[in-house]
Each structure stands twice: as structure tokens, then as C-alpha cells.
Amino acid sequence: MADDLIIVGAGGFGRETVDVVEAINAAAAVPSWHLLGLVDDALTESNARRLRARGLRHLGSLEDLLALEARPRYVVGIGSPLVRRRIAERLDAAGFSAVTLTHPQATIGSEVTIGSGTVVCAGARVTTNIRLGKHVHLNPNATVGHDTVLGDFVSMNPASSVSGDCVVEDEVLIGVGGVVLNQLTVGAAAVIGGSACVVRDVPPGAVMVGVPARPMEVNL
Numbered sequence: 001m002a003d004d005l006i007i008v009g010a011g012g013f014g015r016e017t018v019d020v021v022e023a024i025n026a027a028a029a030v031p032s033w034h035l036l037g038l039v040d041d042a043l044t045e046s047n048a049r050r051l052r053a054r055g056l057r058h059l060g061s062l063e064d065l066l067a068l069e070a071r072p073r074y075v076v077g078i079g080s081p082l083v084r085r086r087i088a089e090r091l092d093a094a095g096f097s098a099v100t101l102t103h104p105q106a107t108i109g110s111e112v113t114i115g116s117g118t119v120v121c122a123g124a125r126v127t128t129n130i131r132l133g134k135h136v137h138l139n140p141n142a143t144v145g146h147d148t149v150l151g152d153f154v155s156m157n158p159a160s161s162v163s164g165d166c167v168v169e170d171e172v173l174i175g176v177g178g179v180v181l182n183q184l185t186v187g188a189a190a191v192i193g194g195s196a197c198v199v200r201d202v203p204p205g206a207v208m209v210g211v212p213a214r215p216m217e218v219n220l
Helices: 012-027 045-053 062-066 081-093
Strands: 003-008 033-039 073-076 112-114 130-132 207-209
Touching (some): 012 033
Parallel strands (some): 112 130
């Protein structure tokens, strides 16, 4: 019997996560997941239309989910690492448990461990001897090289790439097409801008842009 599942977040990545769930079910002899619907505190009218067009239910707010007597499995489909952490911590404390979702068209190599709550989209490539933490998002066509560790709540946006022997600490966001070269460390909560190329270690909380990537200047 398929397990009940709720996705938190009805924006772009939340609906991409629906695609992952549907692909997993389609590839299995017996469906793995019964998607009850999506939870979103601030559902826009455009996203509401998109849900209706796909026959997906909006189940209300996070508070509505927490008020349920039942405890379905969950995954957070929200791109912001910090927001994702806050939601996951609330749900875990209330007795919910996160699932791991890997699209059948992703490539997962040998000696790979994947934490709970992680979503791996179609076309993602994870090679060998890699550890993905909890609630990691690998968007379509993201690549993680050998012997690399991604911490908890990391987001790799489409076509981004982390090379071999890297450490990407908790809550890092790597933008579309961003690149981290070999044997580097990206500190916690750093942001790598779209198409940026990281060539040296990144301190925690830094925002890196350009090629080669440099700290973004803020004009006050």
C-alpha cells in the first residue's frame, strides 16, 4: 500500500517535486506514494490555478498540517535553505517524518548516502563516495562529483556543479549554473550566484558572484 505524503510548498520546486513523486510511482510495479496534496501558507492565485490544472489539492497552511491528528510523511519543496530548515524542524518536533525522493532518471553512483527529506530531480548526477545531508535539493541536471559532502539543507539549482573532494556546509545555495572547483570548502549559509565559478574556499555567509567568483559588494 502506498504511504500518504504531503509536499510543503506549492511554488516552482514544490510542483517539480510532484513530478518526482509521479515518476517514482510510474516506474514502480506498485505506487510508493499517495500524494494527499500540497501545503502553502501564501498560495498565489497563479499557483492555485496550476494546482487545479493538475488535479492537485491545496491542503491549507502549515498550521493546518500541524493540527492534523494523522502524521503523513512529508517533504519540503521550498528553495530557501533557511525556510526549509525552519519548517522541517517544526514538523519533526511535531512527530512528522521526512521522506527521500529520487527521480528514476537521476544517476546515483556507488557508495552514496542520502539524508531524509532530500529531493533529487531528473537529470541530476551524483557520482561516487558522496554524502548528501538532510533536506538537500538537487535541481534538474545538477552534478555532484566524487568524494564530496553536501551538508543539510543545501540547494543546488539547475545545471550547477560541485567538483570532487569538496565540502559544502549546511544551508548553502548554489545558483543556476554555479560551479565549485575541486577540493574546496563552501562555508555554511553562503550563496553562490548564478553562473559563478568558485576557485577558492568560501567563508560562511558570503555571497559570491562572477568568474572567478568574488564576494558581492554591497553599496549602502
